[in-house]
Amino acid sequence: MDIGLLSFIIFLPLVVSFILLILPVDMKVTRNIAFATTVVVFLLSLSIFFQFRLTDYMQFREFHPWITSYGIYYSLGVDGFSMIILMLITTLIPLGYLFLWKTKKAKGYWASMLLIQTGVTGALLSLDLVLFYFFWESMLLPVFMIIGIYGTGNRIFSTLKITIYTIMGSLFMLVSILYLGVAFYNEFGVWSFQLSDLVQITILSNLQRTLLFFGFMIAFAIKIPIFPFHTWLMQTYSNSPTGGVFILSAIMAKLGIYGIVRFVLPLFPHQYVEFAPYFVGLGVFGLIYFGIAALMQQNIKRMFAYSSASHLAFITAGIFSLNAYGMTGAAFLIVAHAMATGGLFLLVGNLEYYLGIRTISGLGGIAKKAPLLTVAFALMLLCIVGLPGTNGFVSELLIILGLFQYNHYVGVISALTVLVAASFMFWLFQRAILVKTDNDISELKDLDKKEIFGIFGLGAVIIAMGIYPHWFLYKIEPTIQHYLLDILKVGVAS
Amino acid sequence: MKYDDIIYLLPLISVGTGAVVLMLLSPIKSFNISKLSWVTLFFLILSFIANALNFGKVYSVAPFAHLFSSMFVIDTFSGYFTSIILAGGIVTVLVGTHYFDKSDMLRGEIFSLLLFSVFGMILLVETKELFSSFIALEIASISIYILVGFQKNYTRRVEGSFRYLILGSMASIMFLLGIVLIYAGAKSTNIIEISSYLALHKSQDMTLVITGGMLILITFLFKIAAFPFQNWSMDVYDGAPLPITAFMASTFKVAIFGFILRFILVDFHELKNIWSDILFYVAILTMLYGSFLAVFQTSLKRMLAASSIVHTGYLLIAFVSINSIGESAATSIIFYLIAYFLSSMGAFGMLSYIASDDHLRVTYEDFRGFSHIRPYMAAMMSIFMLSLAGIPSTIGFIGKFYIFVGAIESGYTLLAVIGILATFISVYYYFKLIALMYFYPSSEMTNVPPLKGIPPLIIAVMAVLIIWGGVGNTLISYFPGIDFLIDTAKFAYQSLFIG
Numbered sequence: 001m002d003i004g005l006l007s008f009i010i011f012l013p014l015v016v017s018f019i020l021l022i023l024p025v026d027m028k029v030t031r032n033i034a035f036a037t038t039v040v041v042f043l044l045s046l047s048i049f050f051q052f053r054l055t056d057y058m059q060f061r062e063f064h065p066w067i068t069s070y071g072i073y074y075s076l077g078v079d080g081f082s083m084i085i086l087m088l089i090t091t092l093i094p095l096g097y098l099f100l101w102k103t104k105k106a107k108g109y110w111a112s113m114l115l116i117q118t119g120v121t122g123a124l125l126s127l128d129l130v131l132f133y134f135f136w137e138s139m140l141l142p143v144f145m146i147i148g149i150y151g152t153g154n155r156i157f158s159t160l161k162i163t164i165y166t167i168m169g170s171l172f173m174l175v176s177i178l179y180l181g182v183a184f185y186n187e188f189g190v191w192s193f194q195l196s197d198l199v200q201i202t203i204l205s206n207l208q209r210t211l212l213f214f215g216f217m218i219a220f221a222i223k224i225p226i227f228p229f230h231t232w233l234m235q236t237y238s239n240s241p242t243g244g245v246f247i248l249s250a251i252m253a254k255l256g257i258y259g260i261v262r263f264v265l266p267l268f269p270h271q272y273v274e275f276a277p278y279f280v281g282l283g284v285f286g287l288i289y290f291g292i293a294a295l296m297q298q299n300i301k302r303m304f305a306y307s308s309a310s311h312l313a314f315i316t317a318g319i320f321s322l323n324a325y326g327m328t329g330a331a332f333l334i335v336a337h338a339m340a341t342g343g344l345f346l347l348v349g350n351l352e353y354y355l356g357i358r359t360i361s362g363l364g365g366i367a368k369k370a371p372l373l374t375v376a377f378a379l380m381l382l383c384i385v386g387l388p389g390t391n392g393f394v395s396e397l398l399i400i401l402g403l404f405q406y407n408h409y410v411g412v413i414s415a416l417t418v419l420v421a422a423s424f425m426f427w428l429f430q431r432a433i434l435v436k437t438d439n440d441i442s443e444l445k446d447l448d449k450k451e452i453f454g455i456f457g458l459g460a461v462i463i464a465m466g467i468y469p470h471w472f473l474y475k476i477e478p479t480i481q482h483y484l485l486d487i488l489k490v491g492v493a494s
Numbered sequence: 495m496k497y498d499d500i501i502y503l504l505p506l507i508s509v510g511t512g513a514v515v516l517m518l519l520s521p522i523k524s525f526n527i528s529k530l531s532w533v534t535l536f537f538l539i540l541s542f543i544a545n546a547l548n549f550g551k552v553y554s555v556a557p558f559a560h561l562f563s564s565m566f567v568i569d570t571f572s573g574y575f576t577s578i579i580l581a582g583g584i585v586t587v588l589v590g591t592h593y594f595d596k597s598d599m600l601r602g603e604i605f606s607l608l609l610f611s612v613f614g615m616i617l618l619v620e621t622k623e624l625f626s627s628f629i630a631l632e633i634a635s636i637s638i639y640i641l642v643g644f645q646k647n648y649t650r651r652v653e654g655s656f657r658y659l660i661l662g663s664m665a666s667i668m669f670l671l672g673i674v675l676i677y678a679g680a681k682s683t684n685i686i687e688i689s690s691y692l693a694l695h696k697s698q699d700m701t702l703v704i705t706g707g708m709l710i711l712i713t714f715l716f717k718i719a720a721f722p723f724q725n726w727s728m729d730v731y732d733g734a735p736l737p738i739t740a741f742m743a744s745t746f747k748v749a750i751f752g753f754i755l756r757f758i759l760v761d762f763h764e765l766k767n768i769w770s771d772i773l774f775y776v777a778i779l780t781m782l783y784g785s786f787l788a789v790f791q792t793s794l795k796r797m798l799a800a801s802s803i804v805h806t807g808y809l810l811i812a813f814v815s816i817n818s819i820g821e822s823a824a825t826s827i828i829f830y831l832i833a834y835f836l837s838s839m840g841a842f843g844m845l846s847y848i849a850s851d852d853h854l855r856v857t858y859e860d861f862r863g864f865s866h867i868r869p870y871m872a873a874m875m876s877i878f879m880l881s882l883a884g885i886p887s888t889i890g891f892i893g894k895f896y897i898f899v900g901a902i903e904s905g906y907t908l909l910a911v912i913g914i915l916a917t918f919i920s921v922y923y924y925f926k927l928i929a930l931m932y933f934y935p936s937s938e939m940t941n942v943p944p945l946k947g948i949p950p951l952i953i954a955v956m957a958v959l960i961i962w963g964g965v966g967n968t969l970i971s972y973f974p975g976i977d978f979l980i981d982t983a984k985f986a987y988q989s990l991f992i993g
Contacts, residue, residue, distance in 0.1 A: 149932055160925060
């Protein structure tokens with residue numbers, strides 16, 4: 001048997017995590033080994049980036065029989081789109097670890113973080129729908145644990161809520177996957193759950209396809225979350241530990257978007273086009289709705305939770321805009337937003353670590369006390385609002401262009417909302433960080449060396465991608481073109 | 495008369511001899527519980543080995559055909575179920591001895607009774623004739639009635655036992671009446687001959703046989719605790735000593751399903767369609783009602799009992815789809831039984847080990863903060879819960895996967911959707927335990943037995959098997975994975991149609 005590079009990337013954290021759990025090592029050793037593991041994984045994915053060829057085909061394929069009687073294969077592969085997200089995940093996680101370094105959590109925390117990494121990379125790289133479902137569900141367990149054990153406030157209720165909520169979505173998806181598998185069997189006489197096979201099904205009626213489409217969409221909509229499936233978000237974000245919020249906002253939400261593009265679009269292109277207006281509408285509505293909700297928040301973590309949801313709604317609008325601008329912009333924004341939001345939640349976690357949970361009005365005067373933290377905060381905010389020179393600018397511009405092309409009114413509304421969003425981000429920055437108050441923030445310390453490296457490493461990538469996006473993104477263009485062809489085919493046919 | 499047939503009867507002979515030997519040994523003072531348990535294990539393992547001799551081939555023999563007039567058949571199918579039943583017996587003895595040892599009222603006779611019930615169960619999966627199946631069912635049931643109420647100074651035990659006895663006897667009477675009616679119509683009690691009778695006659699000519707068939711169906715539904723005959727199981731499972739509950743919930747259930755499967759796979763033409771229509775609704779109601787019961791339980795034992803009803807519902811889905819996709823539905827049932835056997839045996843076994851020192855009602859609350867006292871036990875318990883909930887990376891997921899695929903394949907998408915709904919509800923009551931174990935600081939749970947000795951080892955082996963059954967693949971050669979289990983289940987199915 002041979003283990004491919006992708007398998008190694010997926011399972012190395014899992015193996016290390018089990019060994020760490022069984023061995024009687026203390027928290028520090030666990031943390032250091034966990035960090036080293038993520039760095040190794042990062043280097044491996046870097047080698048994938050450099051070996052990646054400029055085509056729209058799946059590369060680094062791995063294909064082994066798993067449950068042969070039902071045609072289920074252990075099938076992995078990476079194309080431009082998943083490669084860019086893989087790079088994102090493997091870069092973000094070690095940088096995030098540098099920020100979580102000082103937490104006093106037990107070693108289970110770090111072991112769970114490693115398990116989550118296995119889950120997300122596995123779901124990202126699998127090309128067999130049952131295998132995908134397998135990883136998709138598995139990544140839930142460590143999240144369940146990390147919020148339930150290491151969270152704050154009403155953590156148990158929150159973790160049960162998110163778990164039950166997402167499992168409900170996943171089970172709808174499971175029925176749809178099984179239904180597709182059976183349809184393939186009925187049409188071709190062999191079992192298969194390979195994505196490349198299931199797209200060939202022709203015997204399903206329009207109604208069946210629509211139902212299946214929504215079966216998949218519910219699972220992804222809950223994970224992203226798309227309005228009105230967002231009700232788990234607030235409690236979960238405010239009660240999870242920093243690492244948990246970081247993973248949920250920066251990585252898992254993006255996997256929901258990824259799932260739509262990877263599975264829903266090729267499997268149900270007609271329904272994708274047919275229902276696109278509703279999802280663009282939901283996206284733009286979510287952009288506004290979550291934006292307003294963010295304005296109302298007193299707690300800084302809750303505010304970022306809503307603003308993150310607002311941006312995710314924007315990304316959703318982008319992928320359903322059915323044109324090259326919107327699609328590419330969404331792919332850009334997935335990366336840009338993951339980095340900026342991830343960075344922001346880490347910084348907020350830092351504030352929380354020193355000062356406890358505080359409202360926005362309870363902060364202030366941070367700029368003087370912790371100048372480096374202020375700079376980092378500003379950098380991430382600028383990226384979120386899309387200042388030219390950051391990668392946020394490129395992506396938001398592209399999505400707005402895409403939405404303009406889709407519909408002028410939608411374009412105008414979203415452009416205006418993004419502007420408003422920018423203004424309230426600065427308002428927050430002014431209130432929470434800059435303004436002079438009498439609040440006692442003497443506990444606060446500025447970033448230490450590891451954190452400086454982590455956050456400014458992230459910042460360097462953000463700026464590099466903003467100034468010279470081509471170098472980062474030329475590898476995904478063939479893939480995006482390929483997806484657009486899928487949409488165009490539907491356009492021509494209908 | 496061919497005397498080499500005796501090799502096929504060895505498992506049965508070994509268990510039967512063991513039962514008698516233990517009965518004679520139990521009054522002797524110097525044979526305490528632990529010595530008797532080793533004797534029991536000897537006979538069970540002997541029987542297991544004898545049964546394993548025929549493993550890996552498709553065969554079907556009727557030993558001493560004219561002596562028993564072909565009432566019994568020993569084939570891959572029965573061999574497969576016999577090994578599960580024997581494994582169940584072995585695990586019950588290994589895990590339960592600790593419990594039996596600690597409780598004053600349990601004496602040596604329990605091992606004899608346990609072997610008698612194993613004997614009955616093995617006979618049950620080998621029979622293809624109605625009267626002998628009745629006898630086998632009664633041997634197994636009566637032993638279990640006694641086992642449930644053995645600790646006669648606990649009122650709950652006696653109440654459970656008595657309830658089970660009365661209701662079980664009612665079900666047996668139905669069964670007998672059903673047999674009589676079928677015999678009156680078809681002039682035979684051999685299921686193959688009944689099948690050929692049904693093939694040759696129109697439905698209006700055989701009211702008797704169909705009525706008899708319905709009565710037999712009622713007995714089945716009672717024995718597997720399907721809706722609307724499920725209420726006994728809650729009280730009986732709750733009243734019985736924990737190792738006995740484990741034995742009933744996993745092993746006895748497997749044996750009954752094995753028998754029903756053999757019965758239902760014989761083509762009963764007209765009758766089969768009627769059964770299938772009824773089972774469709776029974777499956778839905780069983781799943782929903784079981785979920786409803788399980789959500790509101792505070793005692794873990796009762797929750798597992800209720801969830802066992804839900805699992806019966808999942809299995810009934812496959813029984814409904816057996817009409818159109820015989821082989822894969824039967825395979826999925828056999829696979830699911832293995833999955834359920836491992837998970838529930840593990841969960842009940844763990845409970846019985848934990849409860850053995852203080853005999854408290856083990857409630858959810860008792861497990862508050864359990865992971866801080868016994869991290870490995872909590873991890874194993876979580877694995878069992880995840881497998882029962884059907885979360886991927888456990889064997890429970892693969893089992894559900896087959897059943898739901900089968901339901902969709904045979905056109906019963908509604909059943910699959912309701913199955914998914916029940917699975918979704920089940921997440922609540924299984925995850926509640928995991929949440930309690932991990933998310934709270936430890937409470938004073940002083941009497942937890944330590945993680946050493948044989949019972950935890952056996953439970954750990956089951957946890958590993960559950961994980962392996964969920965992820966095992968052909969990457970590691972020479973080591974049986976999921977494919978192996980499915981192939982074996984297929985052989986078992988095929989052996990029903992030879993000879």
